[in-house]
Amino acid sequence: MISSYTLGIYPRSEELIEATRKNSSNLSSLFLKEKKEYIALEKKAKLGFVCDPLLEWDDIFRPFAQLNSVKAAALNRIYEMNTFYRRLSFNGKALSGAGKIVKSNLAVSLLPKNRAVCLPEPYTFAERHVSSAYKKNDEFAIFLAKLLRKEIDSLTKAGFKLIQLIAPSIAYNINKVDLDLVYDALNIVTKNLKAKTILHFYFGDVSKKIGKLLDLPVSGLGFDTTSTPISSIKKHSFSGKALAVGLVNSYNTKIENKKKCISEMNQILSKTKPEEAFVTTNFDLEYIPKEFARKKILILGQIASGVRNV
Amino acid sequence: MSRKLFPTQEIGSLKKPMWLLNLVKNPSISKEVKARTRNDAALLNIRTLEDLGLDIIYDGEVRRVEMYEEPVRYIKGFDFAGRIRSWDNKYYNKARVNGPVSYKRNFHEEEFKYTKEHSKRELKVPVTGAYTLADWSYNEYYKSKDDLILNLAKKVLRPLVKDLVKLGAKIIQIDEPAATSHPAEMDIFRESINETVKGINAKFVVHACFSGNDYMALAPQMSEIKAQQYTLEFANRDTWNLGLNDKARKGYQVLKAFREYGYKGEIGIGVIDVHVDEIEPPELVRDRILYAAKALGDPAKIYVNPDCGLRTRSRLVAFNKIKSQVKGAELARQKLS
Secondary structure: OEEEEOOOOOOOOHHHHHHHHHOOOOHHHHHHHHHHHHHHHHHHOOOOOEEOOOOOOOOOOHHHHHOOOEEEEEEEEOOOOOOEEEEEEEOOOOOOOOOOHHHHOOOHHHOOOOEEEEEEOHHHHHHHOEEOOOOOHHHHHHHHHHHHHHHHHHHHHOOEEEEEEEOHHHHHOOOOOOHHHHHHHHHHHHOOOOOEEEEEEOOOOOHHHHHHHOOOOOOEEEEEOOOOOHHHHHOOOOOOOEEEEEEEOOOOOOOOOHHHHHHHHHHHHHHHOOOEEEEEEOOOHHHOOHHHHHHHHHHHHHHHHHHHOO | OOOOOOOEEOOOOOOOOHHHHHHHHOOOOOHHHHHHHHHHHHHHHHHHHHHOOOOEEOOOOOOOOOOOHHHHHOEEEEEEEEEEEEEOOEEEEEEEEEEEEEEOOOOOHHHHHHHHHHOOOEEEEEEEOHHHHHHOOEEOOOOOHHHHHHHHHHHHHHHHHHHHHHOOOOEEEEEOOOHHHOHHHHHHHHHHHHHHHOOOOOEEEEEEOOOOOOOOOOHHHOOOOOOOEEEEOOHHHOOOOOOOOOOOOHHHOHHHHHHHOOOOOEEEEEEEOOOOOOOOOHHHHHHHHHHHHHHHOOHHHEEEEEOOOOOOOOHHHHHHHHHHHHHHHHHHHHHHO
């Protein structure tokens, strides 16, 4: 059985881009209309898990700026992309307000029961932002793990069955990352959690550390196959773990060859034998315009269904 | 040619006047009127930059859409895919390469001729570099990013620069904001610049933005790149405290590394932060220049500019910042005289 989902933020349409730039009076209704369209498209594509397209999120961290003790500050580059996020400045150790932020920024009522959500994992979160209260990054990561746990508990109560924990900082810094810290932080996030958690790596090749990453306390691992070669994934057994393969490229407008992807996926599954498998986008669809994102969502569903039917 | 110490210059872009934007977007206005209005706007920028006292100027890139979309419109092999977010609600029109790239015509000819005709100052012509054009596009034709970069350098940038030099351009600034965003790709970046300038007699300036590793990936390459000057960002990482000590001038520490790596060329030091509206006092500009001159070891190698193009600031703020930049350079000269 193979399932499917997309990751992260979707692109806005040209109409919505113009409306956000002009702060048009019909902005809220446009956001809603476009969210509904994307969710309908995910359903039409028969994706295993449906996500909010996060159209109102300026970056994956930004909702957390709504916490009282957090301010959005300077622009910073998203790794090596020509795209920027705002660094958040955390000024305190209190978790008051945590647990409602993400949910309140999602169109929960529009989502079907098979709903998933995308969040940064604690190491990535800590590596990209600053805290005046925690001078050491490991303490900050643990603090953020507790914060994320509150959010995730609230999300699982709201029916989210799959939590995608995006881990670009682990991938980008794979040769220097403290995996013990990653383990401890993830343990806080996932311990006794009923929802599935997939730790998804992109923006760096993690092929040499897959063995160690398999020991992390998450339900499964996900990979961007443009940065971590498929050949390296195939070398590992995913017995007892879920495997998410980011075969659909969000950094290219070329639409994937369905037959080739189905064949590739079948080969990966026969080698890795995961407990559960997903085919996914490699990262956020917002790196391509909407016209192409729509096609990629549809092909993603077709690949998943093709593999399922083999 | 001997010149005064600390020549002042701009990086390139200024915010376009609102009257120009409104007029060029108006479909009922004729092409002729739009062309005359663009000339008026260029002349306004040229005269303003001259009056502010800059030694080396251009036209504020007033005729260009922006630094990526403008050249891509005129290069064969690209087509626009649509808008992609830069940050928040800011987007850029991203293109994909779907065929062999080639040069069609000198797309900066009109602006260069006009600026040359209307200014007696030295002109520095900004052109977007091959590396950045490749990095900001989807490569859906060439086997590798390196192939795309080198094809752009040889088949587009080199003929463009040759044509500009034929028209009388003496200083060409190759804008490469993407250069330092991929530290592992500095070899191909070096090769792209060297291929671009091959066989062309002009002064070459490379402008690279700061991107996370404090130019330390660039430093070892600087002597190997055939450029006579680098215009770089420093001010946005510096303090606003006066003084010539390392703590006050922390944004300029990397200049020492350039020297240690054996770089002997010129540096256009960014003394103006283009991301804030506050105007740097001339005394702060002075101290930044004096510190940089000492760190690099030769005051004659220091040129003075903003960190980057000033198009992100209002025109009033941009002009006040340039005024302070020019005054600060004068204060620094007085200090060394």
